[in-house]
Amino acid sequence: MIKESFSDRLLIAAFYIAIGLFSVYCLMPFWSVVASSFASEASIVRSGYTFWPTDFSLEAYKLIFADNTIYRAYGVTTFITLAGTAMSMILTSALAYALSVKSMKYRNHIAFYVYFTVLFHGGLVASYLLISKYLDMKDTIWVLIIPSMLSAWNMFLLRNFFASIDDSIAESAKMDGANDAYILFRIILPISLPAIATIGLFYALGYWNKWFDAVLYINDKDLYPLQYLIQRIMTNMDFIIQISSDVNIPNFIRPTMTVRLATTVVTIGPIVFLYPFLQKYFMKGLMVGAIKG
Template identity: 85%
Template sequence: MSIKESFSDRILKMFFYIAIALFSVYCLIPFWSVIASSLTTEASLVKNGYMFWPSEFSLDAYKLIFQDNTIYKSYGVTTFVTVVGTALSMIFTSAMAYTLSVKSVKYRNHMAFYIYFTMLFHGGLVATYLLISKYLDMKDSIWVLIIPSMLSAWNMFLLRNFFASIDDSIAESAKIDGANDAYILFRIILPISLPAIATIGLFYALSYWNKWFDAMLYINNKDLFPLQYLIQRIMNNLDFINQISADVTLPNFIPPAMTVRLATTVVTIGPIIFLYPFLQKYFVKGLMVGAVKG
């Protein structure tokens, strides 16, 4: 039997819907302004400023970015690094987090302290560079963008705390039935931990997608430039053009600096933003309700 909502409850619910809708529009306005402003000419942007609809439609900024196949190679590198890196990171992070969450594991607190110690103290940039480039010899390799950052101590502790909140009787029941730890992790623990897996996976994916500093240090091969690093090089070239144009006056010439900046914003954040609709359904609570038999 359904309970009829009161008039005050309907008014309150309507108020919440309107507030959420207005907040969503408020969040979308800057993004839409970036898209519209990237589709206009540099002269129009300088004259009229940011706009919600391009007064002079132009694709010059995107033509400059996609002028050759370099950007497509960078998209491929970034996609590979993001997909493979996120998958490997989740496997290792889940395995380590589950190991440290099992109370029967000997010296698990000592291992947790060693991992936590790396969050407080590390060798620094010089030591890291020497280790990766000289001793591991990983320069100009696509794996240098994945392996050094494959395990995040912070993400591991977040996932460990979530695993520790799962009732021990679930794993104990599986062990009684003859399941080993690998089976328990991949067939029982991970399926009921999808909200945590989706959250940590999103953290890793964003980190790999926005990776550029490692490429600046270790990558010299243009075919291995990730997207973010290539975009940064394009922006540096535009700054150089602006410096030249400030000294040399050319009639009716305005360097496409702002429109290219806006276009690069759209190019870089476009694909990764589609992850959210697929992961949104996992950001829920209560998946473990009824998982333990009374």
């Protein structure tokens, strides 16, 4: 075992200190938003944003959670995130695996067709007519999932990862009688967890932050996703006053700035907790020993 010199330990310590200071610097704006969201509107106007609420208040959160509107939006967003991510990963994995198999006919032609959609798009008008008129998905929860089920960019990322897996693994399984579906779900995907976790996180973030599709296709308030509801709250304070008209708060002052901060916390809170569960999959070397010599 090589013993580290004093200069090496000093350099490593300096790197840790620099990374720690940079992490704190990145965390400071987020912490300021969280702390200020629990302050009163008067203290924000008087002292500005702080790292600790000088006048603790829950008025902003009381307004946001005044009725079940926000809870329905949470339910809609949670459903489209879970169901959409699962459906997108199944479709993306199937197409990526098919295009990574060298023996598949016309795989280059299919890959070009998918890549063509990255370069050229029909535009907003064509998409709107297709989804709302011909597919008749307007005012359904599936309009927030199906049009976004496949991302060509994510598919190519996953295809490149599948292509890096040694062909002898699939060939050995085929010699034992396994079909392509068995190879994909029982062999390829388990040893591709880092790529699956990364692509799945991309899809989950996309579905969680979806709001523009709701602007175009959703008129039913019960189908508002969280981000669209938050966008309405942040751009139209009259909307939040309307849904909170039954709330009786003594000495109430309309918290415009604190509501915007609280909506930020409400929006990003749940998705932030997803990272620790996926972090363990972001590692290398899962394929070590997969091929026996």
